[in-house]
Amino acid sequence: DAGITQSPRHKVTETGTPVTLRCHQTENHRYMYWYRQDPGHGLRLIHYSYGVKDTDKGEVSDGYSVSRSKTEDFLLTLESATSSQTSVYFCAISKLAGGPDTGELFFGEGSRLTVL
Amino acid sequence: QKEVEQNSGPLSVPEGAIASLNCTYSDRGSQSFFWYRQYSGKSPELIMFIYSNGDKEDGRFTAQLNKASQYVSLLIRDSQPSDSATYLCAVTGNQFYFGTGTSLTVIP
Numbered sequence: 001d002a003g004i005t006q007s008p009r010h011k012v013t014e015t016g017t018p019v020t021l022r023c024h025q026t027e028n029h030r031y032m033y034w035y036r037q038d039p040g041h042g043l044r045l046i047h048y049s050y051g052v053k054d055t056d057k058g059e060v061s062d063g064y065s066v067s068r069s070k071t072e073d074f075l076l077t078l079e080s081a082t083s084s085q086t087s088v089y090f091c092a093i094s095k096l097a098g099g100p101d102t103g104e105l106f107f108g109e110g111s112r113l114t115v116l
Numbered sequence: 117q118k119e120v121e122q123n124s125g126p127l128s129v130p131e132g133a134i135a136s137l138n139c140t141y142s143d144r145g146s147q148s149f150f151w152y153r154q155y156s157g158k159s160p161e162l163i164m165f166i167y168s169n170g171d172k173e174d175g176r177f178t179a180q181l182n183k184a185s186q187y188v189s190l191l192i193r194d195s196q197p198s199d200s201a202t203y204l205c206a207v208t209g210n211q212f213y214f215g216t217g218t219s220l221t222v223i224p
Contacts, residue, residue, distance in 0.1 A: 033212075040124075042215055042217060043204065043212075058211065105150075105160075105212060107160050108159060109159055110158075
């Protein structure tokens with residue numbers, strides 16, 4: 001158990017509404033990631049964080065913002081949700097201090113978001 | 117060109133057979149290679165990683181890496197119905213790049 005919890009696990013919302021997904025970890029790891037998973041596209045990185053208030057964009061960051069005010073929490077916000085953002089969102093952590101190239105990722109349970 | 121390519125399958129093998137899953141990657145500078153298993157509706161979980169050319173064995177699983185050919189494979193020996201899942205190949209550069217996954221079904 002990597003000590004990662006995501007909330008909410010399921011959410012249905014309407015186009016144009018804001019949505020925030022939360023990722024919480026209990027082990028104080030430095031690196032945290034948000035991915036989305038869609039059929040035919042696999043897992044794609046949205047944003048990642050390498051410390052409190054230190055974040056960077058991934059390959060599919062348009063329409064998303066993130067914040068990390070505490071080591072344990074990494075928030076993903078959709079300012080104005082669109083149907084193309086219907087997806088399963090996974091939070092992940094890297095347990096090694098060196099980040100992406102130095103160890104495996106551990107994933108949360110996922111958050112299924114449907115935008116109508 | 118995608119960073120990581122996998123045959124989406126589905127791949128079906130009879131119980132007890134060897135399942136062979138393949139992955140190619142585009143970045144010659146990639147250093148670390150991972151295989152994740154994902155059951156339907158669940159999150160990915162790591163089953164193997166490999167850093168050096170050659171084979172790495174862990175129980176029924178063997179990962180094979182050929183950096184010259186930019187090729188990574190996963191062999192599952194004595195396949196079991198519980199191995200039925202989607203297998204994701206991941207390669208690291210400055211971030212993790214995932215393939216789209218290969219769906220494996222082991223037929224009892």
